[in-house]
Amino acid sequence: MLNYALNRxxxxxxxxxxxxxxxxxxxxxxxxxxxxILLGDTATPEEVAELSRELGLDEPLWTQYVLWLGNVLQxxxxxxxxxxxxxxxxxxxxxxxxxxxxxxxxxxxxxxxxPIGIISATxxxxxxxxxxxxxxxxxxxxxxxxxxxxxxxxFSVGLGWFPSSGFPSLADExxxxxxxxxxxxxxxxxxxxxALIIRLIRASMLDVxxxxxxxxxxxxxxxxxxxxxxxVFRNALIAVSAAFGFTxxxxxxxxxxxxTVFSLPxxxxxxxxxxxxxxxxxxQGVILIIVVFYMAINLLxxxxxxxxxxxxxxK
Amino acid sequence: MSVPLSIALVFRRRALATFGMCWLxxxxxxxxxxxxxxxxxxxxxxxxxxxxxxxxxxxFGTDHFGRDSLSxxxxxxxxxILIGSGSVLIALxxxxxxxxxxxxxxxxxxxxMRIVDVxxxxxxxxxxxxxxxxxxxxxLNTVIVIGIVYATTTARIVFGMTLKLKRDVFVDAxxxxxxxxxxxxxxxxxxxxxxxxxxxxxxxxxFAQLQAAxxxxxxxxxxxxxxxxxxxxxxxxxxxxxxxWLLIFPGALIILSVFSMxxxxxxxxxxxxxxFKNDIAGV
Numbered sequence: 001m002l003n004y005a006l007n008r009x010x011x012x013x014x015x016x017x018x019x020x021x022x023x024x025x026x027x028x029x030x031x032x033x034x035x036x037i038l039l040g041d042t043a044t045p046e047e048v049a050e051l052s053r054e055l056g057l058d059e060p061l062w063t064q065y066v067l068w069l070g071n072v073l074q075x076x077x078x079x080x081x082x083x084x085x086x087x088x089x090x091x092x093x094x095x096x097x098x099x100x101x102x103x104x105x106x107x108x109x110x111x112x113x114x115p116i117g118i119i120s121a122t123x124x125x126x127x128x129x130x131x132x133x134x135x136x137x138x139x140x141x142x143x144x145x146x147x148x149x150x151x152x153x154x155f156s157v158g159l160g161w162f163p164s165s166g167f168p169s170l171a172d173e174x175x176x177x178x179x180x181x182x183x184x185x186x187x188x189x190x191x192x193x194x195a196l197i198i199r200l201i202r203a204s205m206l207d208v209x210x211x212x213x214x215x216x217x218x219x220x221x222x223x224x225x226x227x228x229x230x231x232v233f234r235n236a237l238i239a240v241s242a243a244f245g246f247t248x249x250x251x252x253x254x255x256x257x258x259x260t261v262f263s264l265p266x267x268x269x270x271x272x273x274x275x276x277x278x279x280x281x282x283x284q285g286v287i288l289i290i291v292v293f294y295m296a297i298n299l300l301x302x303x304x305x306x307x308x309x310x311x312x313x314x315k
Numbered sequence: 316m317s318v319p320l321s322i323a324l325v326f327r328r329r330a331l332a333t334f335g336m337c338w339l340x341x342x343x344x345x346x347x348x349x350x351x352x353x354x355x356x357x358x359x360x361x362x363x364x365x366x367x368x369x370x371x372x373x374x375f376g377t378d379h380f381g382r383d384s385l386s387x388x389x390x391x392x393x394x395x396i397l398i399g400s401g402s403v404l405i406a407l408x409x410x411x412x413x414x415x416x417x418x419x420x421x422x423x424x425x426x427x428m429r430i431v432d433v434x435x436x437x438x439x440x441x442x443x444x445x446x447x448x449x450x451x452x453x454x455l456n457t458v459i460v461i462g463i464v465y466a467t468t469t470a471r472i473v474f475g476m477t478l479k480l481k482r483d484v485f486v487d488a489x490x491x492x493x494x495x496x497x498x499x500x501x502x503x504x505x506x507x508x509x510x511x512x513x514x515x516x517x518x519x520x521x522f523a524q525l526q527a528a529x530x531x532x533x534x535x536x537x538x539x540x541x542x543x544x545x546x547x548x549x550x551x552x553x554x555x556x557x558x559x560w561l562l563i564f565p566g567a568l569i570i571l572s573v574f575s576m577x578x579x580x581x582x583x584x585x586x587x588x589x590x591f592k593n594d595i596a597g598v
Binding site for chain 1: 331430545
């Protein structure tokens with residue numbers, strides 16, 4: 001297991017370096033001089049010349065990359081053109097919303113996805129199963145922004161139960177009750193993902209239920225519920241827990257659309273607004289952070305997977 | 316058993332999948348016959364009938380420019396088919412080639428699959444967003460970007476499947492009888508990958524619709540004047556309280572099409588080599 005973990009971490013390093021190189025190249029692929037792109041339209045020629053020197057723009061590309069990577073490792077991701085603030089602090093401003101949104105979304109996915117998936121698998125072939133797994137597929141086919149707009153229309157405009165947009169920090173007035181701003185966005189984001197989890201739980205449980213140990217459990221007269229939970233679901237959980245991890249990692253970027261619909265001050269909306277504002281340093285910074293986060297979560301999932309299922313690390 | 320015949324058998328016992336197939340056929344007909352079927356010009360402004368209710372002669376109502384929604388929806392079918400089949404083509408050809416070659420030529424595979432790993436380090440929507448930032452908004456660029464995003468997953472899936480096939484006796488037999496690499500790859504291995512890749516294609520087609528709609532919504536997909544279902548939603552969303560039907564029709568069209576394609580993919584998946592069943596990432 002330790003060998004496997006070390007191996008996984010070591011193979012990740014070149015991938016991470018290559019990915020960071022692509023992110024670095026982002027500024028260079030945009031037509032125009034990188035220094036003036038980083039400073040925006042309002043920069044004076046002196047400022048541009050100053051930054052060109054700092055970035056080493058007359059040096060070879062790989063020297064520039066090493067300089068940039070050195071800065072990044074010291075937490076310097078450049079300065080936002082729009083906010084005139086360090087990119088890192090701009091991104092940090094959206095972190096609270098994004099993390100809370102992702103956590104709340106995962107909560108709905110578990111609360112709705114797990115029981116429905118189990119019921120669908122244990123009633124395999126019945127109308128309950130057909131309705132739930134067909135319904136899940138339908139939900140996986142809904143564009144998230146469309147669902148979000150109609151949830152706003154019904155629950156904010158129509159019934160007035162939840163606010164339709166924005167999110168004040170938990171530290172602001174209202175405290176924990178401000179979470180109500182995230183109820184509709186998190187449900188929107190959860191719907192397609194919960195649908196995928198339901199389908200996955202169903203498929204993995206059906207796979208496991210064909211195995212010998214399940215037949216033994218049934219044959220010795222165990223209660224069907226006990227068989228379903230302790231013998232089938234626990235084994236299916238290995239694949240499912242990996243899916244939870246991947247889903248969580250993907251939520252941060254999928255939230256781009258949801259955060260835009262609900263005007264949430266999160267990292268996802270920051271990306272979109274920065275693209276529209278041509279605030280390239282922020283785009284670059286957000287991509288880098290999301291990629292590192294995404295890879296870190298995927299690594300943790302792999303390690304958790306290997307510790308749950310010892311067969312993986314022996315391969 | 317031939318592929319078309321076995322596909323026909325799959326649909327005989329699945330009412331929902333047959334429904335999905337029929338709906339896709341309707342979308343296809345609408346796409347081909349759009350100029351004949353559409354009652355109005357999808358691009359023509361008519362300021363006198365802005366945001367009119369569904370009724371005669373505007374069955375789906377009109378948008379805030381007074382354009383006929385039904386005609387735009389019919390022309391939108393063209394975009395749906397174009398984006399779906401375009402990204403499927405790019406994803407399958409590029410991803411399929413990379414996956415097969417990587418699995419067959421081990422050394423080349425080390426290099427190519429590392430590149431795929433690097434691209435997969437970017438979450439799908441983020442990768443699409445970043446690429447669209449670098450490119451101009453156009454139909455072709457949208458198709459290319461979505462195609463590239465799904466080429467990475469396809470490459471990894473095909474890589475896994477080709478590795479499994481490579482261990483089979485028939486591959487050894489082909490090599491021993493003196494077949495050249497190209498012949499082993501394309502005449503012996505590829506035919507075994509056709510049905511799983513067909514399943515993969517239907518899921519990519521479905522996901523591509525959702526991705527394209529999301530890009531349209533964020534203002535980074537098709538140019539805004541192009542009549543696509545995603546653009547219809549994106550442009551009219553501020554009028555949702557005044558004219559809710561403007562979002563219901565294109566939304567329902569997207570959902571129905573994606574759902575249908577998923578149903579078809581799900582039905583086809585039951586029919587493929589059981590060894591490959593868990594390789595395909597679908598719904």
